[in-house]
Structure formats: C-alpha cells, structure tokens
Amino acid sequence: MEWKKLQNGSDIRGIALDGTAGERVNLTADATATIARAFVKWLQARTPSGPVSIAVGMDSRLSGPALKQAFIAGATAAGAHVRDCGMASTPAMFMSTVDPSDPATAGVMITASHLPWNRNGLKFFTRNGGLDKADIAVILSMAETEPLTDAPTRGTVSTHNLMETYCRQLMDYIRQGVQATDYDHPLKGMKIVVDAGNGAGGFFAGKVLEPLGADTWGSQFLEPDGTFPNHVPNPENREAMQSVCQAVMKSHADLGIIFDTDVDRSAIVDSSGQPINRNALIALIAAVILREHPGTTIVTDSVTSDGLAAFISEAGGKHHRYMRGYKNVINEAVRLNNNGQESWLAIETSGHAALRENYFLDDGAFLVAKLLVEAARLNAQGNTLASLIAQLRMPAENREIRFTIATEDFKNYGQKVLAQLTASVNGQADYELVEPNYEGVRVRCLAADECGWFLLRLSLHDPVMVLNIESDVAGGTQRIENKLRTMLSAFTKLQS
Numbered sequence: 001m002e003w004k005k006l007q008n009g010s011d012i013r014g015i016a017l018d019g020t021a022g023e024r025v026n027l028t029a030d031a032t033a034t035i036a037r038a039f040v041k042w043l044q045a046r047t048p049s050g051p052v053s054i055a056v057g058m059d060s061r062l063s064g065p066a067l068k069q070a071f072i073a074g075a076t077a078a079g080a081h082v083r084d085c086g087m088a089s090t091p092a093m094f095m096s097t098v099d100p101s102d103p104a105t106a107g108v109m110i111t112a113s114h115l116p117w118n119r120n121g122l123k124f125f126t127r128n129g130g131l132d133k134a135d136i137a138v139i140l141s142m143a144e145t146e147p148l149t150d151a152p153t154r155g156t157v158s159t160h161n162l163m164e165t166y167c168r169q170l171m172d173y174i175r176q177g178v179q180a181t182d183y184d185h186p187l188k189g190m191k192i193v194v195d196a197g198n199g200a201g202g203f204f205a206g207k208v209l210e211p212l213g214a215d216t217w218g219s220q221f222l223e224p225d226g227t228f229p230n231h232v233p234n235p236e237n238r239e240a241m242q243s244v245c246q247a248v249m250k251s252h253a254d255l256g257i258i259f260d261t262d263v264d265r266s267a268i269v270d271s272s273g274q275p276i277n278r279n280a281l282i283a284l285i286a287a288v289i290l291r292e293h294p295g296t297t298i299v300t301d302s303v304t305s306d307g308l309a310a311f312i313s314e315a316g317g318k319h320h321r322y323m324r325g326y327k328n329v330i331n332e333a334v335r336l337n338n339n340g341q342e343s344w345l346a347i348e349t350s351g352h353a354a355l356r357e358n359y360f361l362d363d364g365a366f367l368v369a370k371l372l373v374e375a376a377r378l379n380a381q382g383n384t385l386a387s388l389i390a391q392l393r394m395p396a397e398n399r400e401i402r403f404t405i406a407t408e409d410f411k412n413y414g415q416k417v418l419a420q421l422t423a424s425v426n427g428q429a430d431y432e433l434v435e436p437n438y439e440g441v442r443v444r445c446l447a448a449d450e451c452g453w454f455l456l457r458l459s460l461h462d463p464v465m466v467l468n469i470e471s472d473v474a475g476g477t478q479r480i481e482n483k484l485r486t487m488l489s490a491f492t493k494l495q496s
Contacts, residue, residue: 001031003144006121008461010133010327012140013112013121016063020118027063027120029070031143036074038142039124042135043080043106046126051155052080055096055162057088058110059200059262060224063120067110071122072157079151080105085162087224089200089263091363092166094125098359099165103127111200111262114234117227123262129360132327167207170369174212177373185213186376193218193253193269195244197233198225201259204365218251220244233260235267235351241275249273255375255385259364265351266364268371270386278349279308280389285353285367287388288374289345290317297343299333301325302439303468304349306453307393314391323439325460326352330360395452395470397477403465406493410463417465417491421456424487450476454484465494 006014006027012035014027043052054075058064072082083104085096093107106126112119124131124139131139142148178186192214196202202222209216220243221230231240235258248256248269256269267277268284276284286298290312297318300308304321312319322332326348333346337356347353352362355370375385407413421441425431430450434442440457452471459466467484469477488494 001144002026003031003140004137006031006035007133007136007140008121009325010131010136011121011123012136013115013119015118016061016067016112016120017118020116023118027067029066032067032070032122033074033077034143034148035122035139036071037078037148038139038146039106039108040075040078040080041142041146041148042139043126047105052106053083053104054080055083055085055093055104055107055160056110057085057093057108057162059089060087060198060226061110061112061120061261062117062226064110064226067120071108071110076155076157077150078148078155079153080155082155082157083160083162084157085160087200088162089166089203089365090123091264091361091365092162093123094130094359094361094363095166095169096160096162097125097127109262113262113264114232114237114260129330130327132331163203163207166365167203170208170365171212173366173369174208174372174376177370178376180376182213187372188213190255190376190379191215191217191251191253192372193220193244193247193251193256194222195220195240195247195256195258196222197231197240197258197261198223198228199233199259199261199263200224201233201261201263201365204257204259204263204368208365208369218247218253220247228261233258235260235265235277241267241269241277245269245273245275254379255372257368260351263364264362266353266368267351268368268385271384272386274386276386276389277351279305279394280392281351281353282347282349283308283311283389283392284385285347285371286312286317286345287315288370289355290315293342293344295342296345297333297336297341299329299336299343299346301329301348301350302437302442302457303455305395305398305470307395311389311392321438324348324457326350326354326362330354330362334360396472396474397452398468398470399477399481401467401469401481401496403467403494403496405463405465406495407463411458413491413493414458414465417488417494418456418458420491421484421487445471445476445480449473450480450483452476452480454480456484 093109109123112121180186194205205216333343353367430447432444442455
C-alpha cells in the first residue's frame with residue numbers, strides 16, 4: 001500500500017472503484033478504516049479531555065456508502081463516537097464542529113469534489129478549519145507505520161440530520177440580510193434555476209430557495225447520482241456551464257446557480273444566460289464585500305486577470321494576488337488578518353470562496369446566499385447582479401495550455417524552466433516581470449500587437465506546467481504563445 005499517493009494537498013483522494021482501464025483501486029474500505037483509526041489517534045492527541053466525536057457525511061458518489069461505513073467502523077473501533085450525517089455537503093461537515101448546541105470534535109466529508117465517478121476521498125475539519133497539507137501527511141504516516149489497536153470501549157454511532165440545521169442557517173442568513181416586507185419569503189417573485197449536476201447540492205432548490213419564496217421551475221439534475229449522467233458537477237467545466245446557461249434561458253429565470261459535487265464551489269448565471277464565474281464571480285462578490293468593508297484586501301489565486309485587479313482597485317480595495325490552491329489562498333488571508341491587514345475575502349478562480357464572516361470556510365452555498373441577499377435588494381430596485389460588474393474589463397482573448405514534464409524529476413526540471421524564462425524575459429524590451437509575484441513567472445506583454453500578460457507556473461502536485469495567457473487584442477494570445485515557445489525551445493522534456 002503506497003499511502004503517500006493518497007495525499008492530494010490538504011485532502012485524501014484515491015481510486016475507489018474498478019472499471020477504468022489502467023487505474024487500480026487504492027482507496028479501499030480497509031484503507032479507509034485504517035485512516036479513520038489514525039485520524040482518531042491524531043485527534044485524541046490534540047483533545048485534552050473527554051471523548052472524541054466525529055460527524056461523517058458523503059456526497060453522491062457510488063463508493064460513498066461503503067467508504068462511509070468503513071470509516072465509521074474504523075473510528076468507532078478506535079473509541080470515537082460517530083454522527084452519521086448521510087448525504088451532506090463539505091461546508092456542512094465543517095459547521096458540525098462549531099454548532100453552538102453540540103459541536104463535534106471533528107467533521108469528515110467523503111468526497112473527491114469534481115473528479116471522475118471512480119474516484120473518492122476524504123476532507124477533514126476541526127473547529128479551526130480544514131486540515132493542512134502537513135496534517136494529512138502525519139495522518140497517512142500514522143496509518144502506515146503506527147500500531148492502531150482497538151479501544152477498550154467501542155464508540156457509538158448515531159444518526160444526525162445535519163443538513164436540516166445547515167439549510168435553516170442559510171435561510172436565516174438570507175432573511176436577516178434582505179429584511180423584506182414579507183420577512184419569511186424574501187425571494188418571492190424571483191425565478192431561480194439550480195443545477196446540482198447530480199451531486200450533493202440538489203437540496204438548495206427545495207430546502208432553501210422554495211421556503212424563501214423563490215420559483216425554482218427549470219432546475220435540473222437535483223437528484224444525487226454518482227454516475228454523473230448529465231455533466232460533470234463542476235463550475236469550471238465548459239459543458240456544465242453551457243447546460244445551466246441554457247436552463248436559465250429556457251425557463252426565463254432571473255438567476256442560475258451551479259454547484260460542484262460537494263458544494264464547496266459555485267458559480268452563477270445572469271438573466272441573459274451569461275455565466276458569472278472565474279474573474280467575473282470574484283469581481284461580483286468583491287463589489288459586495290468592498291461596500292461592506294471599504295479598503296479591505298481581496299486575496300485571490302495567481303491566474304486572475306489584470307482587469308480584475310483594476311476593478312478591485314477602482315472599487316477602493318486592495319488586490320493581493322497569491323498562489324493557486326484554495327487552502328493557500330485561505331491561509332494567506334488569515335495570515336494577513338493576523339498581521340493587521342484586514343481581509344474579508346479569499347477566493348480562487350475555480351469558485352472556492354471563503355469569507356471572514358463565515359469562518360473563512362470555502363462554502364459555495366454561503367457564497368450564493370450572500371449574493372442572493374444582494375440580488376433580492378437589487379431586484380426590488382428593478383436591477384440585477386450583473387449591474388455590479390458592468391465596469392469589469394474583460395480580455396479580448398484568453399487561453400490555458402498545459403505542458404507535461406516528461407521526466408521523473410519534474411519539480412527540478414520545472415524550476416529550471418522558470419529560471420531560464422526569467423532570464424529570457426529580462427532581455428526582452430517589450431516584456432516586464434510582474435512583482436510581487438508568489439507563483440511561477442508572470443509577465444506583462446507591452447507590445448501593441450500583444451497587449452496582455454502570461455503566467456507560467458509549476459503544478460502543485462503533478463508533472464505539469466500551466467501557461468495562462470490573456471490579451472486585449474485579437475490574435476494577441478497566439479503571438480504571445482509563439483514567442484514563449486521560442487524562448488523555451490531548448491526544454492525538450494516540456495511537451496504539449
């Protein structure tokens with residue numbers, strides 16, 4: 001068993017089901033039970049007194065029930081008391097640890113986010129937030145090397161309807177935020193389409209929006225189905241976004257909402273069927289946050305556009321462009337706040353959005369709830385969310401190219417590529433290195449026929465280098481790509 005291969009940053013992910021050529025199952029029931037035992041031991045070392053309790057939920061993946069039962073078996077054998085939350089969302093599992101009436105010691109979500117149907121994984125939470133990469137490494141090391149014996153007394157198992165509590169919290173937040181004349185139905189008169197992609201997010205239509213008065217006719221793929229028969233539940237997926245955009249147009253809805261499988265990411269669609277995701281979604285929530293907290297710092301990942309930076313600056317905010325990885329972005333916002341630099345929003349272009357008012361939890365449903373408060377306010381004025389980002393400058397072109405590094409020592413090779421690129425850029429009159437820069441090499445392209453930027457970075461986990469290019473002129477991205485390929489032509493192990 002290669003335990004280290006189960007780590008994916010701050011999560012555990014693996015292949016849970018047979019059926020895909022060349023992919024061998026490594027996240028088995030036995031492995032999951034062992035990980036559960038190790039996690040209990042890890043928790044016990046950090047829990048000064050009293051028994052350990054763990055809330056466990058899952059998304060709609062086919063392997064979810066078996067892995068959940070395996071985790072419960074391992075955790076209870078180690079002496080933990082388990083709360084079986086059934087079908088749930090990742091944000092709800094964190095919220096189980098801060099429930100003022102009866103907080104769990106930890107929450108665990110069995111999910112692999114948007115990955116293919118045969119994958120699964122685990123996300124871990126304590127009341128301090130999601131575990132970090134170093135924590136996962138320790139737990140997997142314990143699973144591999146330490147004796148994990150049964151506790152003298154086996155833990156108990158109880159069933160909890162966590163999602164009912166979570167939905168009630170979301171509804172209360174929207175009601176209090178809108179303060180409508182019909183207080184209980186602040187979304188009355190609004191038609192809102194939800195696309196859950198057959199993941200775990202279908203609850204949002206019937207258990208949040210409809211009780212608040214919204215008309216959700218036209219919503220689609222709300223039923224959990226781990227084969228994901230309609231499209232991948234992923235706001236970054238082109239087919240998924242086209243599907244929800246078409247649903248909005250077909251039903252003449254005021255707004256569309258799409259979630260990923262475990263509801264920690266989301267995006268929206270305006271009434272004209274235009275997607276509001278990536279840079280546009282960041283601009284939208286930033287506009288709301290900056291009205292509430294003027295001058296605050298917005299922390300984003302490294303691939304955000306120059307147009308977004310200008311939008312945040314013009315709205316009176318500070319843009320702190322950091323690294324890819326939702327935990328990196330969140331941890332950076334927390335660090336800034338601890339150092340006295342106010343930051344109320346940490347957000348990735350992938351749709352991971354974490355707000356200071358919500359424990360810096362990347363919660364797709366909470367992000368939507370906050371935007372719905374704004375949408376209801378604007379709707380009462382005869383306006384829409386899209387009006388908030390009318391001044392956002394979008395590039396004429398953008399593209400992403402992924403280069404495979406065909407060598408085992410890919411990290412060192414990638415660093416050599418970046419070092420050479422830096423030297424080459426310094427010799428180009430119309431190229432300018434962007435500083436400060438926290439990941440890869442970011443360059444402004446000043447020539448009139450390019451007029452844009454590019455970022456070349458090394459993937460966090462894989463033998464891949466990712467190139468993002470934007471240009472404000474037609475044909476600019478191709479010209480930038482051509483010049484960059486010439487600069488890197490000596491690196492023959494860099495393949496696309």
